[in-house]
Amino acid sequence: GQQLNQSPQSMFIQEGEDVSMNCTSSSIFNTWLWYKQDPGEGPVLLIALYKAGELTSNGRLTAQFGITRKDSFLNISASIPSDVGIYFCAGRMEYGNKLVFGAGTILRVKS
Amino acid sequence: EPEVTQTPSHQVTQMGQEVILRCVPISNHLYFYWYRQILGQKVEFLVSFYNNEISEKSEIFDDQFSVERPDGSNFTLKIRSTKLEDSAMYFCASNHESGENQPQHFGDGTRLSIL
Numbered sequence: 001g002q003q004l005n006q007s008p009q010s011m012f013i014q015e016g017e018d019v020s021m022n023c024t025s026s027s028i029f030n031t032w033l034w035y036k037q038d039p040g041e042g043p044v045l046l047i048a049l050y051k052a053g054e055l056t057s058n059g060r061l062t063a064q065f066g067i068t069r070k071d072s073f074l075n076i077s078a079s080i081p082s083d084v085g086i087y088f089c090a091g092r093m094e095y096g097n098k099l100v101f102g103a104g105t106i107l108r109v110k111s
Numbered sequence: 112e113p114e115v116t117q118t119p120s121h122q123v124t125q126m127g128q129e130v131i132l133r134c135v136p137i138s139n140h141l142y143f144y145w146y147r148q149i150l151g152q153k154v155e156f157l158v159s160f161y162n163n164e165i166s167e168k169s170e171i172f173d174d175q176f177s178v179e180r181p182d183g184s185n186f187t188l189k190i191r192s193t194k195l196e197d198s199a200m201y202f203c204a205s206n207h208e209s210g211e212n213q214p215q216h217f218g219d220g221t222r223l224s225i226l
Contacts, residue, residue, distance in 0.1 A: 033214055042115075042202050042217035043154065050212050088154065096167050097142055097206070099215060101154040 003027075006089055006102030013079055015111040021087060022073040023102045029091035032065050032072040033099065037086045046087075047074070079109050113137045115218035117203050123224045124193055132188045132221045134203030143186045144204040144215060145178065147171070154202065160186065190223075198225045 006023045013019060023032070031050055035043035047058050049065035049072060056063055062075045072091075076083055086106050090099040116135045124130045136143050145157040158168045160178055177189045186205075190197055200220040207213040 031212065031214075035217075040219070042117075042219045045214050045216060048214040090154075097159050097215075098144070098156040098167055098169075099146075099154075099204075100156070103153045 004089060004091055004100055004102040006105060008105060009103070010106040010108070012108045012110065015079060015081060015109050017079055019076040019079055019083070019107060020073060021089075021105040022071060023089035023091070024071040025091065025100075026070065027091075027093065028069045029100075030069070030094045031092035032063070033090045033092070034061075034063050034072070034074045035088045035090060037088060037104070039085075043088055043090075076107075079107075081109050081111050083107060084109050115203055115205055115216055117201075117218035117221050119221060120219070121222045121224070123226065126195055126225050127192050130190050130193055130223065132190075132201050132203075132223070134186045134188075134218060135184050136186055136203065136205035137216060138184070140205035140207055140216075142206045142213075142215075143178075143180070145188045146202045146204060146217075147199040148202065148220075149199045157188075157201075193223075193225045195225050198223055 004023050004025050033048050034046045037043045047056050047063040052069045053067050054065040060077045086104045088104045089102040118133045143160045146154050148154045156169050158172045159166045175191045179187050202220045203218045204215040206215045
């Protein structure tokens with residue numbers, strides 16, 4: 001089946017630092033999505049990417065859809081304590097609407 | 112902002128019992144999904160539903176599972192005879208009628224605990 005490899009598995013960073021995480025796959029995806037999940041809640045959409053090469057920002061968050069359509073990264077600049085949570089990448093393939101999720105990146109921020 | 116709502120937030124059920132998880136998708140959405148997340152693991156696709164029928168399902172979605180849209184607002188997931196390994200968070204999601212290039216929005220989930 002389709003697999004998304006997400007890294008790093010976890011990060012423990014100082015407040016104010018920049019963060020980068022990425023997802024790669026052997027399969028081609030038509031859509032890449034980045035979600036954040038807080039404890040006890042559902043995934044909340046951060047950024048959606050629909051075209052290869054697309055670079056999109058949402059406040060301090062920036063994400064890119066890789067040219068090969070097999071990868072994506074998410075950057076968070078100047079991290080703050082409320083950035084703590086689990087970040088998931090998710091991809092949608094050319095046919096069908098189901099999302100395939102990465103294993104998540106646990107982000108901890110120390111102030 | 113409109114959101115996907117799920118009830119109950121936590122369901123505790125004896126093994127072998129039937130359970131129904133309920134979702135109210137965003138009102139103008141026509142594509143509906145169920146996903147599950149076993150504790151500490153990634154989110155896994157179960158089933159997608161459009162135009163009153165299943166459009167895609169995963170290997171997890173076996174004969175014990177069924178989905179229904181009984182009226183114009185609710186979307187339910189039924190597990191006929193629950194097993195211990197069905198314990199997980201179950202998330203409902205929906206997206207806009209156009210489907211393509213529309214991100215899926217998730218509810219806060221139902222935590223299902225099978226005893």
